[in-house]
Amino acid sequence: MDLVNWQAVLQDDFQVPDHTPLDKLTTELTELLGATDPEVRDGLAYPTLATWIERGVYDDLLPGLGDGMVAGLKVGLGEREDDGVFRRSFSALILTECIARDTARPLVLGGKVLQWGDALATWLLRERDRRGFVPDKGWAHALAHGADGLGALARSPHLGAAELTVLLDVIADLLLQPTDVLFAHGEEDRLALATLAVLRRNAVPMTVLEPWVNRLSDGARLGPDDGTDPFLRSGNAQAYLRALYLQLALGNRPPAARADVMLVLVGALRETNRTLREG
Template structure:
């Protein structure tokens, strides 16, 4: 408890000083302590202090390439991204959900700074782990009462978007990201209420803007939202229906604003009409 109080006190001091870390603070020790408490149920500590400082340090290039790679490796490990993976409704989701957000920030740094931080092999490793996490994460709650944001799907979407922007990601990797988006939308045990669809769509538009997938491949992907097996449980079927409809509606209006995406509006409209009148 003393350790947590000391960390929070230091981070509050750093925040009040415009995120400037005192010169006598060892960054390695500080980031190690921050990672240790990344999954805290204290939303102020986890979200407003630990993650926010990580984001600032990464954006301001305050960490060396080796430090960033060490943090990335730890974030992708069983201690964080895959910690108690598959659990649902407990507090371990905070650790996983904020680990993928740190992964997103580091890949963003790579994209925005000459793309020389991570090798092709390292990026493919991140891609593989992000997709594995997408399949295995069962806790998709948005804001948790008294504990703040978990928002694992939205945070995953941010990471998928940054990966989609990476030049080393070719057709097969981009197709895998689209499949992960579809699977994350088409869940039956939870109805998204915190604009997860908007974050997922950002990854989709980034893929579209790469101009690597053919029109036929994009059209087929959209049509797959109609080709979903029916569920006997009426409540689960309703969740699945609402998630698909909300996603497709958001996709329609986002595509309408993007010249590259406009040719697919009619396909979205057709699929949306089919699933809307099928029940």
Template sequence: METRLIDVLQPIKDNDYQLPENQSLQELTTMMLQKIGSVHPVLRDDLIHTIFTTFIERGHYSHEQLKNILQSILNKNYLFYRIGTSKREEDAVFKRSFSVLLIPPIMNKHRRTPFLKEAEVHRVWHNLKKYMQQESDHRGYVKGKGWAHAMAHAADALYHVASCDEITEAEIREMLPIIKAQFLIDHPYLFDEEERMVTAVMIMFKKIKPQARIEWLETLLYVRESWQDPREDIIINNSKHFLRALYFRMLEGDHRDLRQVLENLLRELRKQEAY
């Protein structure tokens, strides 16, 4: 089936994403959703994702159709597909991570021309929060299968949803500790995940008070429990990379106070390094 779907989708991409006259958009959408988590990198990333994104951006879908797609990807068969049962090295993550990557173009469309009710935007945020709490597969690029990159994709979704006027300060403050928990882990981030998440954090910072920003930043300082456990060195590295990414992003704009906080935190973090 995947080869047949590639044969259907490749000409669409090659023809500047024009839908053939004899092709039903609804049928095509159903087929793409069914294979959104394929381990075939060309089908999943180069074709399904890019066609979905382009169709959404160019207005091929009605607002009602976009709502239906959003409702589909937020359920247990997509965003939460085997999230609590699949092992870290299994392929279920591809379905989750490419489902979450459909959220940005839909929410971007909503921000330009609002079509979601306020409660629906909050529901997207709530599901993202649940997803961030539960995702445990942190692989970036997987040889032979392409990008899993779940945390980077989640960061893109957080950025676009947090940018919506409907998202409140309270919702932002609930999300920030979850982001911290996902980055202070003993799995090394190797593919700019922290940079993608910093982009989301910067937009989130606009919705919370300066003191709340400082209080959260201070939680990113990891204090080791053991000098013999190499897993703690990975956590410290992740903390260091995240803080550095934030620092350099804050060189633009009036963030002098936060930069000073970050400089102090990075100095303190040096004391936790084992060399």
């Protein structure tokens, strides 16, 4: 049985109920993050926790809340097309909110944020459920939510050039993983936005960025015809390179390296689309 009438909380502009301890409310909301009903998960649990974080309700408890979300990243990890993905994916979203709150108002030691980042990256690379929209259950979208988390980490002052480079490597590792699922719900755009957050820090030099793009370019080539679907090997990396180019071309607040990165991207896109141009 619910501790409170959560619909009443929503209708009362997310005011914190004053008759139930916050820790008990948080435990219930955390469990509801894994609900298969999108009205409960997306429409109630997530916005309530996110709003309370933004309003400072958890400012004195932020390290513990973030650690609780890290624990949620491990629930059923490794399973495919299992309902555990909702708890993992929405735990990542709330962890993203925790990181963003610390960036807006320093509340957590830098080492703790780096621990959260390591847990987020580890989960994202080990996540095997790549479904976007699940019929009757709504958004799973683990890769997109993980990308949002990487973007929040990129904006954290606790990360310097070395840590930002690691974020880029995580993105590349994810894109180059063997997969049987191509992006279909904007995952490449969310990853490109996370990359843009890294680039806007103006801390990673072109001596790092150019070989990083070239690594992705190698993975975006169709390759020889060996009887398998070549787009499963190259499609996600190719879609990402295009999305990143578009974000750099059209986005506001361009990073200092915008022109240089776009030049490298153009070369990568020309090279990896040679067959299409010649066909």
